Amino acid sequence: MRTAQLTRPAPSSGASGAAAAAAHWTVGEITVHRIDEIPLPPPTGPWLLPAATADVVAGHDWLQPDFAGTDGVLRLDSHSFALVVDGLRVLVDTGIGNGKTRENPAWHNLRTDYLARLAAAGFTPENVDLVVLTHLHTDHVGWNTRQAGGAWVPTFPNARYLTARTEYDFWAAYDMDEARRGMFRDSVLPVAEAGLLDLIDVPDEGIDVAGGLRLIPAPGHTPGHVAVEVRSAGATALVTGDCIHHPVQLAHPEIGSCVDIDPVQAEATRRRLLARLAGTGALVLGTHFPSPTAGRVVGDGDAYRLEAVTGHAGPGAV
Helix, strand or coil: CCCCCCCCCCCCHHHHHHHHHCCCEEEECCEEEEEEEEECCCCCCCCCCCCCEHHHHCEEEEEECEECCCCCCEEEEEEEEEEEEEEEEEEEECCHHHHCCCCCCCCCCCCCCHHHHHHHHCCCCCCCCEEEECCHHHHHHHHHHEEECCCCEEEECCCCCEHCCCEEEEEECCCHHHHHHHHHHHHHHHHHHHEEEEECCCCCEEEECCCCEEECCCCCCCCCCCEEEEEEEEEEEEECCCCCCCCHHHCCCCCCCCCCCCCHHHHHHHHHHHHHHHCCCCCECCCCCCCCCCCEEEEEECCCEEEEECCCCCCCCC
16 A cells, blocks of 8 residues: 555554464464554545445444444455465565655654564564565564664574566556655565565466465556465465455445556456355455455355454464
8 A cells, every 4th residue: 555644653562462462363283363554544544445435334233343443434454474384474565664765654763562462473583484475565564674874784684585577577667656665675675685685576376476376466556466375284264364354345336545556457357266265165364354354255135245264362383
């Protein structure tokens, strides 16, 4: 997502309480941990998905109380997912990050305990092996780096950072405004300059990047956006990134984000993925879905709804 002029959320709670409440889900023999960063402020929903009006939201009782308030305002979060696959500790997306200059007040100069929450789940900056970036927007790459000695350095120095070649090449040729150039300078280029960034060619059928971990093309929000599929012991989960921002888009796949690069393609991607997931029992893990964050896609008239699946609290297997 790009920046919006939104109010700043309240500071996060202490690391120990937050870590104890962290949710995780089991996908076959794999445990997927949600690593919380911050809840996004209430104005995010009307700005990001302007067609998801209070009247539209009110037409779907299943969105309340978890995914929307009684006032029809959508709830959204910023978090990552961490898991171990094929012996590799993997982080999917890295949120907004701490101490970064951002136009959006809700994202500017954050001071969260994200790394402590990550460590409580068994993932430290030194032991993460793979960072998968669904796309290169500000709120998905922020913890790629942290400040050390007055410079921005890779947070995960022993990891390979993966993103689609199409995604990187698009932004490399894009006439970016200063805010986006600043984000690339502090959160993307230091990783590339350290030799840790791998650009992946993602074919239409997707590509395996580790045993049980597959990148699925999901373009539209950005040209090289990918969703992340996890498979183990006959079970499947899909991490959405921003191809689906909020469960209201299951009921209305035509509702797009105000920052979709190609709204027509973004809608086509949503419809394709939802049709593929519906009725299969696959777990959907929304990168911006508020708690309970996960669910299964089921048919609902001409569209779909999310049958929520609450994660387990406390530490899970790593």
